[in-house]
Amino acid sequence: MQNKDACTSIMVGKKASLDGANYIARNEDRVKAIEPKRFLVKPAVKGRHETYVSPYNKVTVALPEEGMRYTSTPTLDQTAGPNEEDGINEANVAASFTESVYANDRVLAYDPYVKNGLAEDSLCTLVLPYIHSAREGVEYTGKLIAELGSAEGNGMQFADADDIWYMEVVTGHQWVAVRIPDDCYAVTPNQVAIEDIDFDDPDNYMWADGIQEFVEEHQLNPDHDRWDFRHIFGTSTQKDRHYNTPRTWFAQRYLSPNASLGQRPEDSEMPFIRKVEFKIANEDIQYVLKSHFNETPYDPIGDAPERKTYRAISLSRTAQSHILQVRNLNKYKTSIHWIELGVPAFNPYVPFFANADDTDESYRNVPEKMNLESAFWLNEALAEVVESHYQEFMEKDEDYQKELNEWARRKIAQVDKEAASLEGQALTDYLTGQNHEIATHYNERTKALFFELLTEGCELSKMSFKMDPNL
Secondary structure, eight states: OOOOOOOOEEEEEETTHHHBOOOEEEEEEOOSOOBBBEEEEEBBSOOOOOOEEEEEOOOOOOSSSSBBBBEOBBBOOOOTTTOOOOEBBBOEEEEEEEEEEEOHHHHHEEEEEETBOOOOOTTHHHGGGSSSSOOOOHHHHHHHHHHOOOOOOOOEEOOOSOEEEEEEOOOSSSSSEEETTTTTEEEEOOOOOOOOTTTOOEEEEEEEHHHHHHHHHHTOOOSOOOHHHHHOOOOOOOOOOIIIIIHHHHHHHHOOOTTTTTTTTSOOOOOOOOSSSSOOHHHHHHHHHHHHTTSSTTTTTOOOTTTTOHHHHHTTTTTEEEEEOOOOOHHSSOEEEEESSOOTTOOOEEEEEOOOOOOOOOHOOOOOOOTTTSSHHHHHHHHHHHHHHHHHHHHHHHHHHHHHHHHHHHHHHHHHHHHHHHHHHHHHHHHHHHHHHHHHHHHHHHHHHHHHHHHHGGGGGGSSSOOTTTT
């Protein structure tokens, strides 16, 4: 099996974040430049008697009779499976599933992938509706892997208001997971990231049954005095140093400016988890996910000879990006699913309250061909226009994104105040209505900028010549 996603993930603990929320976030990067995505609320189910069969690889699973409501971002084309990717369920548990990771040939020799095992197209569908905590997310996924095997390597983030867990499934049946400390953040870019495992600390580490015996039996540990998951199961190749590690380097360069001094883009031993030097805001997470090695010689939009040396974080092939802000329900009543469609560098993150019954029509319905009434297509179109005249349009685009971030903070504060006195279905109805208002505001503002830039672009054609004013 070949992974289709090539993503960048960020996790920020509640004592490391500016607002005290737990954050998990990821750019979903795909092979094709155009991979239409929808944003849906999947309803809760009861009394169901169904079997799930993946259109992608035919993995077959008897579904539980009951499942919770959850948000998700499925692909428009369902022939390769639902690919729901990420979401927040009604138990206030968030998950982001498909950070593709790759194991080395030594470990795969003894535990190869299972062709009809659990693959990324099915993960969100088969896990998120059924888990009530971040830790249960790891446990539930681990049981599925034990039963079905894994068709590929995947990194998965789980968060509730108390904890963040990161899980890496690297071979057909072997996996580990680590709890991200509350005062830390972590970044991972398509390679095995988890380092030392403390098997005497099950409160902060989890692992597949028999993984220690598997490693010992097949003599797979290259270290003398440590059990480093990355060293045992991961890779360290030329591709890693040009495709993966530079993304960690740039993210830590921004989020840990002092601790990361001396790190280079091709360093293979950058730490996975770092203690924060300053509290991280939602906007900081956005900055990293939007970045393309800004202000370095490696920016592909620049003109330096090194501009194509490394794979950037924000790509034209990002199908969607999300930031899942898991808040304390006793204080805020709902968490927030931030969605970015288009190219993260050029498009805003839109906040949607997770305790909702449906999503706006502009996010729910995505035509196969470009249509500016669709949020996906509208954002793709804006990104294309901005990049086509980057130097001329980027300042206005950045101002537009900043303006919308300011508006979003004010809107969220207003909604939180109004929601404080509501409960049950009245609360859900109110938040659903607010989501529609938010979508409308962002769509109208995006259209306004899009048409403004299109008009300005008419003056920027290369097919021009200094004219005689009398002609």
